[in-house]
Amino acid sequence: MIITHDLGKTYGNRAVVDGLDLRVPEGCVYGFLGPNGSGKSTTMKMLLSLVRPTSGEIHIMGRPMRRSTRRELLGHIGSLIESPPAYGHLTGRENMRLVQRLLDLTDNQVTQAVRTVRLRDHLEKKVRDYSLGMKQRLGLAMALAREPRLLILDEPTNGLDPAGIEEIRRLLTKVADDGTTVMVSSHLLGEIDRTATVLGILGNGRMLFQGTRDELFARSVPDVLVDTSEPQRAAALTARWHTSRLDGATVRLSGLDDKATAGVVSLLVHEDIEIHGVRRDSQSLEDVFMDLTEERGL
Numbered sequence: 001m002i003i004t005h006d007l008g009k010t011y012g013n014r015a016v017v018d019g020l021d022l023r024v025p026e027g028c029v030y031g032f033l034g035p036n037g038s039g040k041s042t043t044m045k046m047l048l049s050l051v052r053p054t055s056g057e058i059h060i061m062g063r064p065m066r067r068s069t070r071r072e073l074l075g076h077i078g079s080l081i082e083s084p085p086a087y088g089h090l091t092g093r094e095n096m097r098l099v100q101r102l103l104d105l106t107d108n109q110v111t112q113a114v115r116t117v118r119l120r121d122h123l124e125k126k127v128r129d130y131s132l133g134m135k136q137r138l139g140l141a142m143a144l145a146r147e148p149r150l151l152i153l154d155e156p157t158n159g160l161d162p163a164g165i166e167e168i169r170r171l172l173t174k175v176a177d178d179g180t181t182v183m184v185s186s187h188l189l190g191e192i193d194r195t196a197t198v199l200g201i202l203g204n205g206r207m208l209f210q211g212t213r214d215e216l217f218a219r220s221v222p223d224v225l226v227d228t229s230e231p232q233r234a235a236a237l238t239a240r241w242h243t244s245r246l247d248g249a250t251v252r253l254s255g256l257d258d259k260a261t262a263g264v265v266s267l268l269v270h271e272d273i274e275i276h277g278v279r280r281d282s283q284s285l286e287d288v289f290m291d292l293t294e295e296r297g298l
């Protein structure tokens, strides 16, 4: 649905987005993750022609994004970038009517969008009296009303309470089930992890990882835990080659593959250190994400 080649944006002499090759498959929920300032918003704005790329190419729905194709392509894309777009002094219904006129939509399209985000009972209220979650849902209804093939959402869960976050997650899954491809950004893995079928992780404007959750897990090497009667000495001996730290009576070693683990065990045995157990720690996806982003010094 979205393919970019070497997409880049430079402000001054700073590359904010650098050599990005995005692959967003049709029909997926693509979770676009990265710490604050990593370039997610800038990338999404380039996809929407709100920011001009410094380099690279964008293909959406199999067609290059150019001046000649932009209007038509954008007609198939719904988006929510930064704060919710509605006017506070108007009611939800009045805001939806504005969008309807602007995009020449049918009554049915508007009704359906409002039903999807479950705002039917709040349409007569002024938007300034909406909660943040309701404002986000109205923004989503505005993006959905045109029945887009692609939905691009920048941090839609930002600032929401757990119930609001759950509501957005549920909505995105439903929208994707109905056939719309969704690209959604967040700086918190936990907020979109279970909703996203494909993940793209950005750090300092570069793609650190792109693939499924299983593929992300497969790339990670869980810590090795060594139980021993002499943890201090074992940690000191292994610290020379590996990141090791004491965890009570256990030495925790990071980044060891199977061969390196065998090397460490053999070293400790050679030094007459009694080993009671060696095992791999279990990891959450959050750990993997943190490892990946911290590794690159973000």
Ligand SMILES: Nc1ncnc2c1ncn2[C@@H]1O[C@H](COP(=O)(O)OP(=O)(O)OP(=O)(O)O)[C@@H](O)[C@H]1O
Pocket (backbone or CB within 6 Å): 011, 016, 034, 035, 036, 037, 038, 039, 040, 041, 042, 043, 187
């Ligand atoms: N118009 C601009 N001029 C100069 N620098 C900019 C401009 N827009 C963004 N930046 C810088 O580019 C970097 C990436 O910003 P961007 O908003 O794309 O990141 P982000 O990953 O979306 O982060 P956040 O979650 O904080 O929005 C930031 O350091 C930001 O200060």
